[in-house]
Amino acid sequence: MANLIEMRGIVKRFGPVKALDGVDLRLEPGKILSLCGENGSGKSTLMKVLCGIYPHGDYEGQILFEGEEVKARTIKDTEKLGIAIIHQELTLIKELSILENIFLGAEISTKGLMDFPAMHKRTAELLKRVKLDVSPQTKVGDLGVGQQQLVEIAKALSKKARVLVLDEPSAPLTESETAILLDLVQELRASGVSCIYISHKLGEVKHISDDICVIRDGVHIATKPASTMTTDDIITMMVGREMKQLFPREDHDIGEVILKVGPINAWDISNPRMKKVVNASFELRKGEILGVSGLVGSGRTELMECIYGCYRGNHEGGVELNGRPLKLASAREALVQGIAMVPEDRKRNGIVPIMSVGQNITLAYLNEFANYGMLSMAKETNAIKQSIASLRVKTPGPELAIRNLSGGNQQKAILARFLLSTPDVLILDEPTRGIDVGAKYEIYRLMFQLVKKGISIIMVSSELPEVLGISDRVLVMHEGVIKGDLPNENLTQEIIMDCALSEGTAQ
Amino acid sequence: MSEQQATSKSADGANQDLLEKLKPMNLQVLVMLFAIIIIMVFFYFMTDGSYLTTRNVSNLFRQTAITGILAIGMVFVIISGEIDLSVGSMMGLLGGVAAILDVWVGLPLSLTIVFTLAAGLILGFWNGWWVAYRKVPSFIVTLAGMLAFRGILIGLTDGTTVAPTSNAMSIIGQSYLPDMFSMVLAVGVLAAYMIWQQRVRGQNTQYGIQNEAQGMAFTKYAVIAVFSLGIVLLLNDYRGVPTPVLILTALMLIGTFVATKTTFGRRVYAIGGNVEASRLSGIDVEKTKLRVYTMHGLLVGVAALILSSRLGAGSPSAGNMAELDAIAACVIGGASLAGGVGTVVGAVIGAFIMASLDNGMSMMNVPTFWQYVVKGGILLLAVWMDSATKRRA
Numbered sequence: 046m047a048n049l050i051e052m053r054g055i056v057k058r059f060g061p062v063k064a065l066d067g068v069d070l071r072l073e074p075g076k077i078l079s080l081c082g083e084n085g086s087g088k089s090t091l092m093k094v095l096c097g098i099y100p101h102g103d104y105e106g107q108i109l110f111e112g113e114e115v116k117a118r119t120i121k122d123t124e125k126l127g128i129a130i131i132h133q134e135l136t137l138i139k140e141l142s143i144l145e146n147i148f149l150g151a152e153i154s155t156k157g158l159m160d161f162p163a164m165h166k167r168t169a170e171l172l173k174r175v176k177l178d179v180s181p182q183t184k185v186g187d188l189g190v191g192q193q194q195l196v197e198i199a200k201a202l203s204k205k206a207r208v209l210v211l212d213e214p215s216a217p218l219t220e221s222e223t224a225i226l227l228d229l230v231q232e233l234r235a236s237g238v239s240c241i242y243i244s245h246k247l248g249e250v251k252h253i254s255d256d257i258c259v260i261r262d263g264v265h266i267a268t269k270p271a272s273t274m275t276t277d278d279i280i281t282m283m284v285g286r287e288m289k290q291l292f293p294r295e296d297h298d299i300g301e302v303i304l305k306v307g308p309i310n311a312w313d314i315s316n317p318r319m320k321k322v323v324n325a326s327f328e329l330r331k332g333e334i335l336g337v338s339g340l341v342g343s344g345r346t347e348l349m350e351c352i353y354g355c356y357r358g359n360h361e362g363g364v365e366l367n368g369r370p371l372k373l374a375s376a377r378e379a380l381v382q383g384i385a386m387v388p389e390d391r392k393r394n395g396i397v398p399i400m401s402v403g404q405n406i407t408l409a410y411l412n413e414f415a416n417y418g419m420l421s422m423a424k425e426t427n428a429i430k431q432s433i434a435s436l437r438v439k440t441p442g443p444e445l446a447i448r449n450l451s452g453g454n455q456q457k458a459i460l461a462r463f464l465l466s467t468p469d470v471l472i473l474d475e476p477t478r479g480i481d482v483g484a485k486y487e488i489y490r491l492m493f494q495l496v497k498k499g500i501s502i503i504m505v506s507s508e509l510p511e512v513l514g515i516s517d518r519v520l521v522m523h524e525g526v527i528k529g530d531l532p533n534e535n536l537t538q539e540i541i542m543d544c545a546l547s548e549g550t551a552q
Numbered sequence: 553m554s555e556q557q558a559t560s561k562s563a564d565g566a567n568q569d570l571l572e573k574l575k576p577m578n579l580q581v582l583v584m585l586f587a588i589i590i591i592m593v594f595f596y597f598m599t600d601g602s603y604l605t606t607r608n609v610s611n612l613f614r615q616t617a618i619t620g621i622l623a624i625g626m627v628f629v630i631i632s633g634e635i636d637l638s639v640g641s642m643m644g645l646l647g648g649v650a651a652i653l654d655v656w657v658g659l660p661l662s663l664t665i666v667f668t669l670a671a672g673l674i675l676g677f678w679n680g681w682w683v684a685y686r687k688v689p690s691f692i693v694t695l696a697g698m699l700a701f702r703g704i705l706i707g708l709t710d711g712t713t714v715a716p717t718s719n720a721m722s723i724i725g726q727s728y729l730p731d732m733f734s735m736v737l738a739v740g741v742l743a744a745y746m747i748w749q750q751r752v753r754g755q756n757t758q759y760g761i762q763n764e765a766q767g768m769a770f771t772k773y774a775v776i777a778v779f780s781l782g783i784v785l786l787l788n789d790y791r792g793v794p795t796p797v798l799i800l801t802a803l804m805l806i807g808t809f810v811a812t813k814t815t816f817g818r819r820v821y822a823i824g825g826n827v828e829a830s831r832l833s834g835i836d837v838e839k840t841k842l843r844v845y846t847m848h849g850l851l852v853g854v855a856a857l858i859l860s861s862r863l864g865a866g867s868p869s870a871g872n873m874a875e876l877d878a879i880a881a882c883v884i885g886g887a888s889l890a891g892g893v894g895t896v897v898g899a900v901i902g903a904f905i906m907a908s909l910d911n912g913m914s915m916m917n918v919p920t921f922w923q924y925v926v927k928g929g930i931l932l933l934a935v936w937m938d939s940a941t942k943r944r945a
Contacts, residue, residue: 355832380834394832397825399892408822409833411815418814423755430761462833 047112049074049239050095050128050208055106057090057099057263064090065104066263072208077230077240079254079271081247083283083453083481087263088243092210095241096130097123127207131197131214139186144168146185147200171199175229189342191222198229202238209233210241213479215249219342219507227253245481247276261285284483292514293486295493299517300331303501304384304470309362311347311525317359321347323525325362329470329503332496336516336533337505338541344525345505346389349472352503353386354379366469380409383469387459387476389505395459396447402458403429403443410465432461437487453484460491471495474505489515509538521545580886583937584901588908595912603912606790612904612911613787617796618643618862620903621855622878623885624807625848627899630882631811632844633824633891634683634690637875638675638697639852644871645705646672646856651714651866654721661720669853675701676849677842684841698875706868715865725861728792737798738784741805742777749773796858800900803851807896820844824891880927881906884934905930 050072057065065087072078082088094104097117108115110126117123120130137146144164153160153167168181175195185193194214201209211230215223223246230240231253244250250257254271259282266282307326313319322344329335339345350356352364355376364371364384371382379386388394397405406429407414414425429443438457440450447455456476463471473492477485492502492515506512512519513536521529521544529544595603602608622639629636650668653659659667675697682693729737753763763769787793811817819840822830831837855874860866885902887894909930913923 353832375834375836376832377834377836386832388829388832393826394828397822397829397892399825400822404818404822408818408830408835411818415815418816420813420815420818421755422813423752423759423761426756426761427759 047074048072048109049111051107051109052091052095053107053109055091055094055104055108057087057094057104064263065094067106068260068263068265069268070095070258070265071268072239072241073255074207074239075234075237076255077234077242077253078268079242079244079250079257080260081244081250081257081279081283082260083483086260086283086481088260089212090263091260092130092212092241092243095123096120096128096210124204127205128210129201129204129206129208130210130212131194131201132212137185137193137196137200140184142182142184143172143179143188143196143199144181146196147171147181147203151204167203168199171203172196174202175199176225189222191218191225194218194222194226195229198233202233206238208239208241210243212243213245214242215244215246223249245479247279250279251276259283280482283481291482291486292511293490293493294514295497297332297493297496299333300499302328303331303367304329305365306352307362307364309348309351309360309364311344311351311356311360312358314358321358321525322351322360325522325525325527327520327527327530329501331501332499334492334496334502334504334515334517336512336519337503337522338507338509338512338519339522339545343522343545345522346474347525348522349386349474349503349505352379353384353472355386380466380468384472385409385463385466385468385470386472387456387463387474389474389478391452391455391459391478396455398448399446401444402433402438402440402447402450405447405458406432406443406461407465409462413465428465432465433458436461436464436491451480451484453480456480456488457484460488464495467498468500470501470503472503472505475507476504477506477508477511509541512541513538580898581901584885584898584905587905588901591905591908591912595908595915599912599915603915606786608911608915610787610790610794612907613797614794615911616900616904616907617794617800618855618858619874619877619881619906620800620900621803621851621858622874623881623899623903624803624896625851626875626878627882627885627887627894627896628807628811628820628844629690629848630879630887630889631824631891631894632820632841633827634841634844635879635889636679636690636694636845636848638679638694638701639848639878640871640874640876641698641701641705642672642675642849642852642871643856643859643874644867644869645701645708646675646853647860647863647870648705648709648714648866648868650721650857650860651717652708654717654860655714655866658718661718661723664721665724665857668857669850672849672851672853672856673846674849676846676852679849680842680845683845684838705870709866709868711868713865713867717860717864717866721861722864723795723861725796725858725863727795729795729798731788731792734784734788734793734798735781738781742773742780745776746773796862799854799858803854804896804900811896816840816843821892824893826892877903877906880931880934883931 048071050070052068052070055065055068056063068087068091070091080088080091093099095108097120100118101116115123115126138149141149147168148164153163165181172179172181175198177192177195177199179188179192185196188196198209214226218226227249230242234240242250242254251271256268257271257274257279258268259266259279261283305328308324309322309326310320310324311322313321325348337345347356351360351362351373353376354373360373364373366382366384372378397408403426407425411420414421414428426443433440433443436457438461439454447458450458476488492504496502504515513533516533519531519533519536519541520527521531521541523545531540531544592604622643626636626639646668649671650664653664653667679693679697682688683690749769753769756763784793787797811820819830819835822835823837823840827837856871859870863870881902882894882899883889883902884905885895885898885900887899906927909927910923913926
């Protein structure tokens, strides 16, 4: 069958660095091709080349669409051909309605006046096609992340997209939302829309792909039918070495209770009548890894923010660390008392993008390098060097702006920030979201190093295999309630899901 | 052999890192130096050479002082992601207060200075408190200040000019330093700088951090020494270093130190770069912003003293639109209104460019309306060039 898209020998340089080194990619019509690779392997760069974000001439190699060479200058040129990219970060405007978002920049109008009935009808059709049962007038900000993604897809379809590029669409989604998304992608395939699917979740990749293309360090490793590969094969190809074990569990001692939480109650920020956390209380022992599982919106992030003192809505309840009651007033006080938190949303709450990797690392404990407010650059540089080495942050140098690093390395730098001092309790909210297998593995190993030093870790995660693979004990949250506090012995994903969704509370 | 290779390789690496680090900054500085040279050459020919007489250069530096000092405070405000539109009115009001204390009350100079600076601190604190703790957007807070401060000034002075200021008062803005004094001071400061730099190198070695080659460092010292002593000689050739220029230089050095070598400075950049991340990293965002505005108020006080001293009076219209000159200076100097980016030295060079244009156009007898148009055009051009180069990168 003729290829819909063929990319031949794509080379893309950033200064002296080759981000892509002769990558080939072929997409047949009506197929789903998954693109796998570690963070920084060049997947996103390849897609930016395909979509014209890097204009023709900025890279070497050839792109053919239905056999004809494409020389796109802008993303508009590729949109005309029917290639639509849906970015990791959604680009919808939250204050506008679904309808207005879908037709943004392409409004149906007569002589400058918007034709709302026509747009309404068309939007309703599109929403039906993506199986989103809401009114076209709904404000996008009122939708969940999963629903917003469906709106993005509807928007792409409104532009008569023939190829959808989905860049890690499932990263912020719950399992049920992911299932809806995967069904939709498969249905679109049946109706002739091809798809390039980028994801770190190899289960999904296996499930929906016709073909899988693996790239590593900017080099095309292989493209094979999905049916001929196991997830282990994919991982081996991605990292270039065999991963014996995804979760490097290590034995460690667990001591006395050091943190007593709650009972904590918290209310929603925008809707003060809605309770987000209901009478939540738990204990944490020294050197323990406590996994907190639950769907997105189960109140786990709010609970963690209450403990760290940075929750913005109304909340009440206390935290006792080493027998001392703490006020829940600000992140600053929490850090001083020995509680640190690596936030969930790296981009919004973690990195200061224009500052250097080094300055990002020292941000939280800057006083350690200062006398009377004056910084000792030598002391600081030295600490940065050690941090970068011990957490294996891959960066050309500490002076580089952190936004230039891959997600996994940004995450390691943020971890480094909170490990410059030794906290008693480290809260990790989705520490491995959107980062690749190799970096995940390193972060797990680091977590075990930390608990061996006597630091206690609370890890919030949506990924059940991760929770089961790492935790000593698991808290299950659902709709603001801690439904279960289970030692991680013979636990299975089913038990956790049952616990979350069953009536009453299991202990 | 292999060891030698290794060291030369790592030195290479260090050089490259340094180059990477300096590249964006260098480009900005080069563009500004280039702009200054064009302006100089242009006015030199348009004024038949009188633009570059030592007398006029001395004037040029003196004119830079007020906008430059305002820009030093403003650049911190802009880096923190905020803005201050009240600067002109605040300077007018503080200048008026200084004149009233000097002329009407007859306080000795030292007390006038103390009270004026204290008033600057209070006004800055006022702005900062509303911005940081009451969460009113800084645009609005300082717009309110712009109106209110001007109003208070007119009320205090009853709309009249407060003049003439005392002889002592005129020292601040109109006097020149003795030649010998400036020379000795410059040499002293340079020596202190070199000793400090050498100590930093020592510390680096202690922590095993690669220093740049000692020869390179000495070349750098030499360039800085020749440049700064050259300026002192040039100014001495006329009547000496003007006192406001000394104040500007001192504040610029202190400002640069605060911005780059203190925890406070680092936090200002972080807040401008990402407020939420800063807050979650335990930075007291409100306190830092309050301090930025308070410090800014103090600097406006300094500028106000120089202004009243130069004018020999407190005038109800003094300092009108000075905020726009200060903002323009920061932006020309590379600060981004989005926050997180900017340098003190850049802001002062920006002020120098603005002063050069003002001065040159006045000498050419360009009508006032054209002066506004040209300054507006330059501002637009500077920001456009900035965003154009960023887009490419």
